Amino acid sequence: MELRLENLTKIFTNKNGQETLAVDALDITIESGTLVALLGPSGCGKSTTLFMIAGLVKPTAGKIFFGEDDVTKLAPEKRGIGLVFQNYALYPHMTVFKNILFPLENMDVPRDEAFERVKDMANLVGIGELLDRKPSQLSGGQQQRVAIARALVKKPRVLLLDEPLSNLDARLRLQMREEIKRIQRETGITTVFVTHDQEEAMSISDKMVVLDFGKEQQYDAPQDMYNQPGNLFVAKFLGNPPINSFEANVKNKQLIINGKEFMKVNLPDGEYFVGMRPENFRAKSDGFIVDIKEIFHIGRDTMIHFDFNNTNIRALVDSDSIEEGQNKVGLTIKPDRVYIFDKETGKVLNNG
Amino acid sequence: MANLIIKIKKFFAMIGKSIKTFFWNVRRILNNFKKRVGNFLDRHHINPAGKAPGWAKALIYLSPALVVLAVFTFWPIINSFALVVYENYNMTNNTITGYTIFGNFIRVLTDESFIVPASHTGSSAVINTLIIVFISVPISIFLALAISVALNSIKPLKGFFQTIYFLPYVTNTIAIGLVFAYMFKTDGGLVNQFLKIFGVNVTGLSWVESNAVYWRSMFVLIFYSIWSALAFKIMVFLTSIQGIDKQYYQAAAIDATPKGRIFSKITVPLISPMIFYITVTSVIGAFKIYNAIVALFGVAGAPPGVRYNLQSIVMYIYQFIDGSNAGNLSVAAAASLILFAIILVLTIVQMQVSKKRVHY
The missing domain is CATH 1.20.5 (Single alpha-helices involved in coiled-coils or other helix-helix interfaces)
Incomplete structure (x- = not known):
């Protein structure tokens, strides 16, 4: 089921009549059978977007299409969606079995088939032997699986997940990421999920939408977005450790850093924002010489700190290439891994 | 200025x-x-606190409440067990003729107008009380649930309706009783005027006055006790409904759950501990009904000039303290212990039933 958002807008009005633009004219098409992440910092409107798709929040303007059906005005129960809430919202007084069965009780399904579907779904999400337990007797990861099973058992057209992993500990999170991916693959359901964790989004989604202040920043496959960020916000939001960004001048088609020519760029003279990811630097003797301020050994890699145009820059380099006490190092970086952004609009100018 | x-x-x-x-x-x-x-x-x-064990310290903090409880609750309880074994106890000159174990119980149980309907009134205290309990408690609980769910789902005038439903709780029982008596007056009473609109012949249709038949006065009494008990129940239910996580309702909405099923499968189970608490306390409260009857019908417990009586168990007990049989506290004690036993058995039954139905 293809999911299409057209000019989707939400404005919240508080008691004093103050208006907040939560979602700003989103135009996104989610292809059938893909897993798409809505990613952004807190308050960027990602959950609001999800709830608008679910029908729990009414959009101020714009349209939502499931395939060819316009569902904008449809009540949530008529949309055929499965929603997994952030804290799962499992009914505490019902067993796991009853919880998963609950959506089917409201549908026209024969009893035997309903029971069969509950069991199949429980086995798919890996909780087949926990059906008699109450939610309070389950771990967080198991509750999560029950919530997914409950959302999927009625065969929805679209599966929506609201921050599905935020209530789990780090190890479980890794495991559940893979589980969600597997369940989505096996069922082939169009899935939208909301997260503020860029690593999580990048690791499980086929494509992701980065939002900021309700505006779509970029919509692309995770690796493409990482390698070709559309603007400074996306570049800064993705990646850990974060991208280094600093101001630099271009003179005579040359990027000037620390008063020296760094590389050739095909841009008019002027001031720009420059972004370089810490892991894209390589230590080479014939590279650009910098003064090392500090060296941190972190396992496999070594992090060095130095200055570019009076801004602290971090670079992750091979441990072997740096010795303790070394105070100068030559660094190189591939030209297509240097991102130059417009100072006014933040748009990338040399890439993508 | x-x-x-x-x-x-x-x-x-x-x-x-x-x-x-x-x-x-x-x-x-x-x-x-x-x-x-x-x-x-x-x-x-x-170090005065160092050597004292934990319970001793606790006892010191509890002592003010314990003193009050001991004087006004524990002592009367113990005393009623003591009183029950006196034979022909006379309060005025504090004399007894001997001791008996079951004598006072047998006297209460065989007494006319306790269990056995009295020949001159045709009604008994236990039957009256059971009728009141088993009609008014279920109705008031269902009504309170319905009203609190309705109150929870409306936005405008919510505060107004909450106040209206809460008013009986803060209003004087006797005053309400007088208002009820006036509402149910035969000539020109509000209820009769209302029935007249629907073409009911109201001439001589008496509710709380001399011509009222048993079930009509009982209806007024039950109506009154339901209405006055609603306030507290609605408050408790409304508070607990408001405490339910909204996400359960959103999840149910997405699964296209009908309103009735949301009520029976989500709302009621999630507030079931409160429903249980209200059921137990209101059954106990209804068994102890006294002032509602006095407010409506006076200490006689019946409309003037009728043959029957609406006396409750507590009223039966009181008549041995200050009523027609004043002074025989032993019989009153025996009747109280029987009331206690009835309530105890019913509460245990409720607790057993609730084990499966109440979800904590």
């Missing part, structure tokens, strides 16, 4: 400040005193 207002404001501000300063200084003095006492105890190596 404006100057005067400023002066008045300043004056009150000054008073407020000096009051606060006074309490601050009192606390300073107390702190100082505590410190000195502590220093004194430390210097002489006295």
